[in-house]
Amino acid sequence: MLQGELIALQPYTLERCHEFWKEYVPDPDMWEQGYAYDYEGINRYYQSKVKGKGRRFFAVCHNEKTVGEIQLKYIDPEQGCATLSIHFSNDEYKNRGWGTEAVRLLVNYAFEELGLHTVYADCVHRNKRSRHVLEKNGFAYLREDEALRYYVLKR
DSSP, X not given: OEEOSSOEEEEOOHHHHHHHHHXXXXXXXXXXXXXXXXXXXXXXXXXXXXXXXXOEEEEEEETTEEEEEEEEEEEETTTTEEEEEEEESSGGGSSSSHHHHXXXXXXXXXXXXXXXXXXXXXXXXXXXXXXXXXHHTTOEEEEEOSSEEEEEEEO
């Protein structure tokens, strides 16, 4: 567990994954499609994401409640880099500083525990909150394409 002042990053179990996706409400800044909870679909999602190699996946928890998920993916120990991804289950959990703290905790974990020296991140253009959280944590704009803006943080 990675403990912060506002939230904790807990190991991402199947139960926590279901808790997250049962409450998930698509953010119009991120998704243009609707969402319906699918038990078997979530089981497949969990197996593919959490059990995949080159990942560290955590539940973002506030008072033991799963409010988000955050991960390091594409971890490459030889190159010393990984890519960070985070999202929350609904707008109720945004604008509270939890994303900023979760990113800070996971970046510290990447640098201190995994020995990485570079963390990348990306977000869709219209997701101003994600851009703000990344920039607040020291990430620098790298480039963009039609869908995403890319950021980098070097140790």
